[in-house]
Each structure stands twice: as structure tokens, then as C-alpha cells.
Amino acid sequence: MTAPDDAVATPEAGVGEPDDAVTLPVAARRPAATPEAGESTPDTGDVPDAGDTAGTPEAGDTADAADAADASGASDASGVEAGAGEACPRCGSSVHPGEFFCEGCGQPLDGAGCVRCGPAPVDPEGYCELCGLRQPSESDHAETEAGGAAGVSDRGLRHSRNEDAMALVAADGVTIGVVCDGVSSSPRPETASSAAARTGATVLLEALRSGADPVTATRTALAGAATAVAALGSSVDDAPACTYVSALVGTDRVTIGWAGDSRAYWLGAAPTPPPVPGTDSDTGPMPVPDSDSDTGPMLSPVSGSDPGPVPLRGPALLTEDDVVSPGLLSAWLGVDAGRITAHVGEFAPEGPGVVLVCSDGLWGYLEEAADLAPFTARDTPLEAARALVRHALAAGGRDNVTVLVIPFHPPPV
Amino acid sequence: MSDQPLFTLDIDQNKYLPTGGREIHAILTVEATGPAERVAADVEAAEVIIVDASGSMGGSKIVEARQAAQAAVETLRDGTYFAVVAGTHEATKIYPHRAGLVRADGRTRKDAAQALRGLRADGGTAIGKWLRLAAELLADHPRAVRHAILLTDGQNNESAEVFDAALAHCAGTFVCDSRGVGTDWAPAELRKVADALLGTSGFIRDARDLTDNFRMMIESMMGKAVAEVALRVWTPQHGRVKHLKQVSPTLSDLTGMRAAADPLTGDYPTGSWGAETRVYHLCVEVPAGAVGQEVRGAWVRLVRPDTGEILARGNVLAQWTDDLALSTRVSPGVAHYTGQAELFDLIQEGLGARAAGDLDTATARLGRARRLAEESGNDDTAKLLAKVVEIDSGTGTARLRRSVDKADEIALDTGSVRTARMRRDPGEPGSSDGRSPAG
Ligand SMILES: [Zn+2]
Numbered sequence: 010m011t012a013p014d015d016a017v018a019t020p021e022a023g024v025g026e027p028d029d030a031v032t033l034p035v036a037a038r039r040p041a042a043t044p045e046a047g048e049s050t051p052d053t054g055d056v057p058d059a060g061d062t063a064g065t066p067e068a069g070d071t072a073d074a075a076d077a078a079d080a081s082g083a084s085d086a087s088g089v090e091a092g093a094g095e096a097c098p099r100c101g102s103s104v105h106p107g108e109f110f111c112e113g114c115g116q117p118l119d120g121a122g123c124v125r126c127g128p129a130p131v132d133p134e135g136y137c138e139l140c141g142l143r144q145p146s147e148s149d150h151a152e153t154e155a156g157g158a159a160g161v162s163d164r165g166l167r168h169s170r171n172e173d174a175m176a177l178v179a180a181d182g183v184t185i186g187v188v189c190d191g192v193s194s195s196p197r198p199e200t201a202s203s204a205a206a207r208t209g210a211t212v213l214l215e216a217l218r219s220g221a222d223p224v225t226a227t228r229t230a231l232a233g234a235a236t237a238v239a240a241l242g243s244s245v246d247d248a249p250a251c252t253y254v255s256a257l258v259g260t261d262r263v264t265i266g267w268a269g270d271s272r273a274y275w276l277g278a279a280p281t282p283p284p285v286p287g288t289d290s291d292t293g294p295m296p297v298p299d300s301d302s303d304t305g306p307m308l309s310p311v312s313g314s315d316p317g318p319v320p321l322r323g324p325a326l327l328t329e330d331d332v333v334s335p336g337l338l339s340a341w342l343g344v345d346a347g348r349i350t351a352h353v354g355e356f357a358p359e360g361p362g363v364v365l366v367c368s369d370g371l372w373g374y375l376e377e378a379a380d381l382a383p384f385t386a387r388d389t390p391l392e393a394a395r396a397l398v399r400h401a402l403a404a405g406g407r408d409n410v411t412v413l414v415i416p417f418h419p420p421p422v
Numbered sequence: 423m424s425d426q427p428l429f430t431l432d433i434d435q436n437k438y439l440p441t442g443g444r445e446i447h448a449i450l451t452v453e454a455t456g457p458a459e460r461v462a463a464d465v466e467a468a469e470v471i472i473v474d475a476s477g478s479m480g481g482s483k484i485v486e487a488r489q490a491a492q493a494a495v496e497t498l499r500d501g502t503y504f505a506v507v508a509g510t511h512e513a514t515k516i517y518p519h520r521a522g523l524v525r526a527d528g529r530t531r532k533d534a535a536q537a538l539r540g541l542r543a544d545g546g547t548a549i550g551k552w553l554r555l556a557a558e559l560l561a562d563h564p565r566a567v568r569h570a571i572l573l574t575d576g577q578n579n580e581s582a583e584v585f586d587a588a589l590a591h592c593a594g595t596f597v598c599d600s601r602g603v604g605t606d607w608a609p610a611e612l613r614k615v616a617d618a619l620l621g622t623s624g625f626i627r628d629a630r631d632l633t634d635n636f637r638m639m640i641e642s643m644m645g646k647a648v649a650e651v652a653l654r655v656w657t658p659q660h661g662r663v664k665h666l667k668q669v670s671p672t673l674s675d676l677t678g679m680r681a682a683a684d685p686l687t688g689d690y691p692t693g694s695w696g697a698e699t700r701v702y703h704l705c706v707e708v709p710a711g712a713v714g715q716e717v718r719g720a721w722v723r724l725v726r727p728d729t730g731e732i733l734a735r736g737n738v739l740a741q742w743t744d745d746l747a748l749s750t751r752v753s754p755g756v757a758h759y760t761g762q763a764e765l766f767d768l769i770q771e772g773l774g775a776r777a778a779g780d781l782d783t784a785t786a787r788l789g790r791a792r793r794l795a796e797e798s799g800n801d802d803t804a805k806l807l808a809k810v811v812e813i814d815s816g817t818g819t820a821r822l823r824r825s826v827d828k829a830d831e832i833a834l835d836t837g838s839v840r841t842a843r844m845r846r847d848p849g850e851p852g853s854s855d856g857r858s859p860a861g
């Protein structure tokens with residue numbers, strides 16, 4: 010690999026020529042449609058819908074996915090072709106028998122009626138035609154587990170819907186987690202986060218299977234997610250948008266990719282050792298490999314000289330927010346985003362621990378890695394994720410909250 | 423209908439309600455743009471020109487009225503159906519001589535002018551009868567843009583019951599713009615006509631301006647491209663529309679005009695439309711919800727009753743929050759137009775108190791009105807108020823002017839329905855969940 014950092018607008022650019030900054034004119038984007046992740050990489054047939062249906066009993070629908078992937082996504086739109094005959098009357102997504110909510114548009118399926126007044130019809134915008142209540146969607150509170158990892162996403166207390174999305178995939182000995190936070194000032198932000206999380210996880214696994222190294226796969230996935238989100242917007246004035254952060258947790262390293270202000274943390278289980286000369290202290294954010302920040306020598310594991318992954322010990326922030334000022338993003342996914350800078354960092358934990366991936370609904374209340382660490386030290390990943398979400402809700406729940414907890418186990422020596 | 427104006431509906435509101443809150447306010451801006459003028463030329467139009475011919479119109483007034491009616495006839499587009507009615511204690515069609523309306527062309531315009539020359543001033547004033555005759559004549563053209571101009575110089579001699587019954591009979595069948603000339607007519611009576619028949623009322627201070635004013639009214643009517651548009655408002659079960667008022671360009675309360683479309687939905691008529699913008703203030707009451715819950719408090723659609731076509735739609739939402747910073751915010755549009763409605767009330771109360779000899783109340787109301795008019799950018803109304811109430815530049819104390827021209831008082835009374843448009847404030851947070859063109 011060359012520079013750790015490049016501009017991505019299309020997956021092709023990300024895969025083939027990582028150094029090229031590509032900005033597609035709006036007219037060149039695909040028309041808005043349900044994005045199909047498979048289209049964005051060359052290996053479509055390899056892992057159909059890997060991040061899609063797994064994690065539910067029906068995962069076996071797709072042969073490849075069934076044996077390979079133990080995965081689930083919180084806000085998934087199943088591929089349209091995957092349908093078992095029935096389709097959502099609102100968005101056309103395929104619907105499995107017995108499902109209460111459409112996975113495509115998140116609205117209750119017919120027959121479900123209104124959660125407040127019973128069998129009243131719910132209109133296509135999601136409002137009860139009798140009492141007017143906006144129906145809670147499946148993503149209001151979602152929990153997911155894959156491999157040994159877990160995720161929880163919650164609407165919070167102040168928002169009427171959950172515009173965060175998450176995807177978690179465990180396959181081939183790696184775990185992939187993606188968290189996306191819909192930009193609430195954009196139209197239909199929940200469609201952006203949902204498409205980005207699903208596409209990111211799927212493309213990342215596909216890229217690994219086609220032989221890409223973790224950094225390239227991470228970058229390709231972010232590019233694929235960017236393309237999927239861009240396709241949801243018809244113009245810069247109608248541009249669903251979201252943040253993106255992915256974590257690829259393998260047996261010897263952790264690879265993080267992001268755009269925006271959703272974060273990843275390393276919460277090492279090992280006690281904090283004394284600072285090692287040449288690295289930052291353990292309490293502050295890790296030096297983030299990012300060629301855009303020409304502020305001096307950086308530990309750049311993926312730079313041309315390839316010094317290797319950044320070693321990790323005690324709790325540390327692995328990402329650097331893309332913000333102009335607090336709350337004002339400088340990078341996001343969306344047709345209005347222009348040139349998207351994909352940040353990628355590669356890390357080598359020196360002991361066991363967990364990778365925490367989250368939206369600002371969590372870190373807005375609990376920011377320091379050292380303060381997050383106790384939550385994951387004792388509990389199972391699912392209990393830890395729940396406890397962190399509960400903490401954010403108890404602190405006010407002003408925003409949607411999404412937390413993924415992915416354990417890292419170093420290989421036996 | 424392929425070619426018709428493009429209607430948009432923009433909704434400005436703060437959807438956040440405090441715990442237990444039930445009342446939602448929203449400002450609906452309806453704009454018709456596009457091919458209105460071109461389309462209007464192909465739209466059937468029917469016009470009745472009603473000229474007061476009561477005894478008080480004698481002298482120069484009847485001469486000016488004849489000329490104004492003639493100018494109106496000349497302004498009619500070829501093919502428009504029309505008639506001229508002389509109003510006294512009776513309603514008399516003076517042209518055409520045969521039944522019904524007649525198509526405008528060179529010959530009929532000339533014949534109408536001839537008939538107008540015979541118009542004499544004699545008799546009383548029965549506005550309800552005049553309107554009933556207009557309704558009867560226009561009933562033969564149900565698909566047309568139907569309109570009447572009404573000119574009067576005196577107070578109606580009919581009882582309130584008779585007058586109200588006539589207005590109710592005519593409501594929804596045509597739009598009427600009325601004008602008062604001289605200082606012996608009652609602005610409140612013409613305001614009633616304007617409210618019931620979805621038109622305007624106005625004051626012609628100088629009879630010599632009648633001709634220009636009539637010509638302008640006809641030109642505006644000739645620009646109407648859609649005969650009737652209704653605001654269709656759905657509210658949830660156990661909710662209701664508390665009020666729906668037009669707030670721009672003039673104030674007019676539509677609340678009482680609701681026609682039920684289904685148990686949860688009512689249609690409110692708005693009359694005919696050319697290329698124009700009108701603003702409405704909707705207030706709905708809904709059952710209180712839990713913090714975090716969101717409901718659609720009103721689903722607003724703009725419909726053409728003749729075709730059933732939905733021209734635009736939008737949601738008025740309510741979401742409960744315990745965050746006072748959110749729930750106490752008032753949307754700029756709601757604040758502005760609430761102020762304009764208050765201005766109208768202050769002027770009406772002030773003028774009423776002044777007429778009743780309660781000068782303290784009159785001074786207080788009109789003084790506050792003048793300050794509010796100035797603050798809200800309603801310069802026209804501020805100027806009218808300045809003729810009636812003066813404010814000491816040193817002490818800020820309001821004082822009624824000792825002698826007020828009767829015409830100035832009528833101008834203020836009539837003009838108080840005109841509101842100032844809100845200064846454009848693009849990108850205001852909290853504005854609009856529901857902008858949508860037809861589709
Ligand atoms: Zn659906």
C-alpha cells in the first residue's frame with residue numbers, strides 16, 4: 010500500500026488507484042434505488058448478501074453465507090432478488106413470513122396495525138391513519154450478536170426515530186463491525202446509515218475473500234458504502250448523508266476506517282503499562298495514521314515505508330473526528346460530500362481487549378477511553394453494549410445511541 | 423389537466439410540544455406558480471358587475487360608477503360571460519336584456535355601455551338581494567371561474583338575518599370582491615362579504631379612482647387559472663382543527679367553512695387561484711402524547727374539488743419533549759402572523775371603543791397597534807394608524823388625534839385586514855417538514 014489516506018468516491022478508485030482523488034459529478038451517480046452492495050465490487054457472486062440475512066434462522070437461504078458468515082445487521086434491506094415471493098407493499102423489499110417489520114423501510118407490515126390503537130391502517134409515511142402516531146420502527150431498539158461480538162442500537166429519548174445503523178459480521182476468523190450515524194440535517198438520513206452499514210460490512214468481507222489486505226479491504230468497503238449512500242440522493246439538495254466507521258478485528262491486528270465523527274476505541278484488558286518511549290501516552294487519543302495531517306512524524310502503519318501496525322496497550326481512541334467544530338462534520342458520506350477522505354488506521358493490540366465502535370450518542374456522554382473501559386472489562390459483549398447504551402439514556406439520551414463491542418483475542422503464543 | 427399552475431405547500435412550525443401539550447400551530451404557505459396566465463386564457467370565466475344605484479349615488483358618484491363599470495366590461499377577455507346588475511332595494515339586471523349572461527365581444531361591450539348610460543340613482547340598498555341575483559346568473563356556468571364585483575356607497579338596509587342568509591346561500595358559488603365609495607358605508611359589512619365569498623373588500627376614497635380599481639379587479643380575475651381549490655385537513659381521532667385562517671395577503675377566518683369529507687377530514691374552500699401566494703395559520707388540538715412520541719397532528723392536502731386532484735400535501739407534526747429549549751421555541755412564521763392577527767384585533771377594538779366614546783381604551787389599543795404595525799414591518803397599516811393616533815416622540819405616549827377625517831377612519835378600518843408578509847428568512851431552523859409539489 011501507499012499512502013494511508015486517499016480520496017474515494019467510487020469503489021474502483023478505492024481498489025485500484027488508492028491515490029486518486031475522484032469526485033463524480035452528480036449526474037454520473039446512479040439513480041436513487043435500493044443500493045445493492047454486490048454491484049460495487051468485482052466479486053459479486055462470491056458472498057451474496059453476507060451481511061444481510063445471517064444471524065437470523067433464515068441465514069441458510071444463501072448457501073455461501075450460511076456456512077461462512079455469522080452475521081447480522083440492525084437496519085438491513087435485504088436484496089430485492091432474495092425475495093421469497095412476498096414483498097413490502099411500501100418499498101418492495103422482500104418480506105419473510107412471520108416478520109413484523111419490513112427490513113427495507115422499517116415500517117410495520119400490514120396486519121401489524123398501529124402500536125397504539127390496534128388494527129388501524131398505517132399510511133406509507135408511517136403514520137397511523139386513525140391516531141396519527143408515527144409507528145416505531147424495528148431500529149428503535151436493536152440488538153445483534155455475531156461470533157463473540159455484540160451490538161446495541163437505540164433511538165434514545167429525544168429523537169422520534171433511530172437514524173443510526175449498525176452491521177456486524179463474523180466470518181473466516183474475522184469480525185467486522187460498522188456503525189453509521191445519519192446526518193439529521195439531511196433528508197431521509199436513516200436510509201443513508203442503513204445502506205452504508207450494510208454495504209460497508211458486505212463489501213469488506215467480499216474484499217478480504219478476494220484477497221485484499223485489511224487496509225485495502227477497509228478502504229474498498231468505505232468506498233462501496235459511499236457509492237451506496239450517494240445513490241440515494243438525487244442532487245446535492247436532496248442528499249441523504251451519514252457518518253461511517255468500520256472495525257475489522259482479526260487475530261493479530263485491528264483495522265479501522267472512518268469518515269465523520271463516529272468513533273472506535275481500543276479498550277485493552279491488560280493493565281496500563283508505563284508509557285513506551287516514542288509513542289503517545291496511553292490516556293490521550295492514539296496518533297492516528299493520517300497523511301492529511303502533516304503535523305510531524307506520525308506512526309503510519311500503512312505508509313509507503315510500512316512500519317507496521319501501531320501497537321496498542323491500554324485504552325485509546327483509534328479515530329480522529331472529522332469535524333470543523335463540535336457537531337459540524339467535515340467529512341461524511343452522501344452525494345453532496347464531494348471528495349471523501351477515507352481515514353484508515355491499523356493497530357496491533359499487545360494483549361486481549363475489546364474494540365468499541367460507537368456513534369456520538371454514546372461518546373457525547375462518555376468520551377474518555379479510560380472511562381469506557383470498565384464497562385467492557387467484566388461483562389459479556391452484549392451486556393457491555395447494553396450497559397453503555399443504558400448509561401447514555403440515563404445521561405439524557407439526546408441522540409440515537411449505537412455501540413458495538415468486538416472482543417480481540419490474541420493468538421496463543 | 424396537463425397545464426395548470428404548479429402548487430407548492432410549505433409548512434413552518436415547531437413540532438415540539440411540552441409534556442401534556444395539545445395545541446399545534448403551523449403556518450401553511452401555498453404558492454401557485456408557472457403557467458397560470460397562459461392557462462387562464464383558456465379557462466371559462468363568468469363575471470357579474472354589481473353597481474350600487476341607490477339614491478345616495480346621485481351626482482358625480484353615479485357618473486364615476488358608470489364609467490368604472492364600463493371600464494370593467496372593456497377589460498373582460500373575449501368570450502367571458504358577463505352581466506351588469508343595478509343594485510337598489512331590488513336587484514335589476516340591466517344587461518344583457520335576455521336571460522342569463524352574455525359572451526363578451528365588441529358588440530356586447532358596446533351594448534353594455536349603452537345600458538350603463540341609462541343607469542340612474544334611485545332607491546335603497548339590499549346587498550343580499552344583489553348577491554343572490556349574481557349567484558343565480560352565475561349558476562349556469564358551474565365549471566367557470568365565477569366572480570362578481572360589488573360597488574356600494576351606503577349601509578345595507580337588510581336585517582342581519584336576511585343578509586347572513588344571503589351570504590350563506592352564495593358561499594362557495596362565486597368569489598366576490600367588493601368596494602365601498604364615499605364615507606357612508608360600513609366596512610364591517612363588506613368584510614363579511616369578503617370573508618363569506620373568499621374575495622377582498624376595499625375603500626375607494628375618491629370616486630375618480632373607481633375606473634382604475636375596477637379595471638385592476640377584472641385583470642386579477644382574468645388571471646385566475648383554477649376555479650376552486652380547497653384545503654383538505656385530516657386530524658387524528660380525538661383531535662380537531664381549532665382554527666384555520668388565511669393570514670396573507672389579508673386576514674380571513676375559514677374555520678366555519680369546513681365541509682366534512684370523512685369523519686377525520688374537512689375541506690376548507692379557498693376560491694379561485696391565479697399565480698399568487700397565500701398564507702394560512704392552522705391550529706390543531708390533539709390528545710397529549712408521551713415524551714419522544716411523534717404524531718401527525720394534521721395532514722394537509724390541497725385539492726381541486728372538480729377533479730379530485732391532489733395539488734400538494736404536507737404534514738403538521740407534534741412531538742413531545744421534556745426539553746424546554748425545544749418546546750418553547752416559536753416558529754418565526756407563527757410568531758409573525760399571530761402578531762398580524764393581533765394587530766387587526768387591536769385596530770377593531772380601538773375603533774369600536776372610539777365610536778362608543780371610550781377614549782382610554784381606544785388610545786391604549788390604537789397606540790399599541792401603531793407600535794406593533796411599525797415593529798412588524800406593516801408600513802401601510804402604520805401609515806393609516808398615524809392618521810388616527812399620534813405618538814409623542816419624546817415620551818412615547820399615544821394620543822388620539824382630536825379631529826380625524828371620516829375617510830381616514832374608514833381607510834384604517836378597511837385596511838386593517840391587510841397583513842405584512844414575513845420578511846424572508848431562509849434556512850430558519852424548524853421550518854418545514856412538508857414541502858412537496860404536486861405528484
Ligand atoms: Zn418496506
Ligand SMILES: [Zn+2]
Nearest residue numbers: 123126137140
Ligand atoms: Zn393509531
